[in-house]
Amino acid sequence: MDSSEDNSTGIFVNVFTNPLNIFLLSVCAYLLYKIFKSDESEGLSTESEPAGLPPMKRRDFTVAELREYDGVKNERILLSVNGKVFDVTNRGKSFYGPNCAYGIFAGRDASRGLALFRLDKEVIKDGYDDLSDLEPSDMESVKEWEMQFMEKYDYVGRLLKDGEEPTDYSDEEETGDEQKQKSKDD
Ligand code: HEM
Structure with missing residues (x-):
């Protein structure tokens, strides 16, 4: 040899x-x-715009409110990355649905897990996670995930820090996604 x-x-x-x-x-x-x-x-549901729930109205969430949207308590699946809440129900159910590979992130702030490439329970904090102990390189990684989520999923609103007031979005006529949906229907 x-x-x-x-x-x-x-x-x-x-x-x-x-x-x-x-x-x-x-x-x-x-x-x-x-x-x-x-x-x-889920059959051949991986086409670019799978059918599913209609887009959600823009709103902000506390950590506790976000937790409701885990695909079980509420059919809709939301998760947060770097302070932004995304609706992953229609395009990400096979990743974040109950018993799916990344289901731990459903209804949660996924930032720390994504940054550290970890899926264990310790990366999910009970309260608001300000990520202040993460290394700059980990924060870079969070921002990359955030950009990836912005491209793929519907942005719904912000994850609120403790005591932070939600934004009043009632002046916004329609969210971008509602506009997209409307122009598709026309
Ligand atoms: C260890 C071996 C791993 C393998 C082989 C693997 C493989 C994959 C594959 C094949 C996809 C699907 C890509 C696509 O179809 O778009 C995926 C998606 C994903 N992976 Fe992993 N993965 C691994 C570990 C991890 C870990 C440790 C994390 C922890 C953060 C992670 C987070 C994710 C996420 C969040 C998605 C979905 C992204 C989206 O919503 O589009 N993966 N992974």
């Missing part, structure tokens, strides 16, 4: 004998299974 073959066999053996690697591979396999299983059970 030449040395390059020796090397690749060595890496292969290392990956499959190191317990941490085996654990990480199992986590990946489990997440992939969850993602693809829920896609299948």
Whole structure:
């Protein structure tokens, strides 16, 4: 056997004998299974604009109010990233629905979990999470996720800090998404 073959066999053996690697591979396999299983059970609902709930009126949420929208207590699924609340019901149900791979984020502030690439319960705080202990590189990552969510999902409003008053959106005639919906209907 030449040395390059020796090397690749060595890496292969290392990956499959190191317990941490085996654990990480199992986590990946489990997440992939969850993602693809829920896609299948929803049929071919991955088209660009899946049918579903109508857009929500613009409003802000306290952490407690957000928690209602977990896809179980309320059919709608909202989550927050970097202080912005998104409606992921129609396009993200296979990720954030009950028993789905990222269901832990449903009705919650997902910022810390997304920043640290973690899915355990410790990344979800009971109260408002100001993220002030995160490293600048983690905050960069939160902002990247926020941009990704802005592109893909409907923005509903802001996540309120403790004691912060909600914005009165009654002057806004229609949200952007309602306008989109209306022009589609016309
Ligand atoms: C460890 C192995 C992992 C694998 C193999 C994996 C794989 C995937 C795949 C295939 C998708 C679907 C992409 C798409 O169709 O658009 C996805 C989405 C996603 N992943 Fe993972 N993932 C892993 C770990 C994680 C972890 C630890 C997090 C924690 C934050 C995470 C957060 C997400 C989120 C939030 C989405 C959905 C994004 C959206 O709403 O569009 N993933 N992942």
